[in-house]
Amino acid sequence: MWACNAGVPMAVLAMDDATRVGKRPFFTTHEELLEEEYYDEQAPEKKRRLTAEQVQLLERSFEEENKLEPERKTELARRLGMAPRQVAVWFQNRRARWKTKQLETDYDRLKAAYNALAADHQGLLADNDSLRAQVATSSPCFVSTVICLTEKLQGKETSLSATIAAQEVDQPNEHTTGTEKLLAQQLKDDLHSSCGCTGHGALSSEEEDGGVVSDEGCNFDLPDAMFAVGVTNHGAEEAQLANWTSWFWN
DNA sequence: TTGTGTTTTATTGCCTCC
């Protein structure tokens, strides 16, 4: 549509085209290009590529501002010997190419960030596994203890209620301290005996397998605070233990 | 030379803004 016919006077000659043998000039005068009737009267022509000089100037203009105001479009068209519509189309296509390039760049950047994060995550998982293995190896009694605690807390519900009730009858104003100490020591002793250790020392490998207790016993000892089961809030302690158990097994 | 893939120029249709 925008191409001109052979024999049309050429004020602005596309240099590359002019040097091509057998190829007609693509551009004509600015005045002719601005006349709509000119295009209407021309027979459809195959499209031609812009010259290097034209592209160079268009690129420079695009770098300054990728949007095209009407004045700039007209001025560029005048300087390049192109139709204003052609300049607009070139900018349109150039913006599309820029957007595609930008998307590719963004994709590469995000992919690199993702890979770095994934590697970091894998490292953390490995560290986590290593720490869990250390815990399981160096304190085998800990595993048993966690299981015991869960079972014991469930089993203690009934007996605690009975003991507390009896204590309250004997010493109604001192039950908190006395009962806590009593129950804490009781629970601690029960746990260590039921998981097959004394609460001090280490298990041998065969003891780990068979669960037989040596004289040395277990090298893992839970803090006393863990056994300080308050009479009035042992439900909260149970919840805490549940959290610990969950942490350990997950 | 020819087939094929890529790039560039241009069109069409739809949407938004003034």
Place this chain on the structure above:
DNA sequence: GGAGGCAATAAAACACAA
């Protein structure tokens, strides 16, 4: 409602291997 932008697409020009 017209101008301009964008996405999708057509089609010519170009590059290049076989």
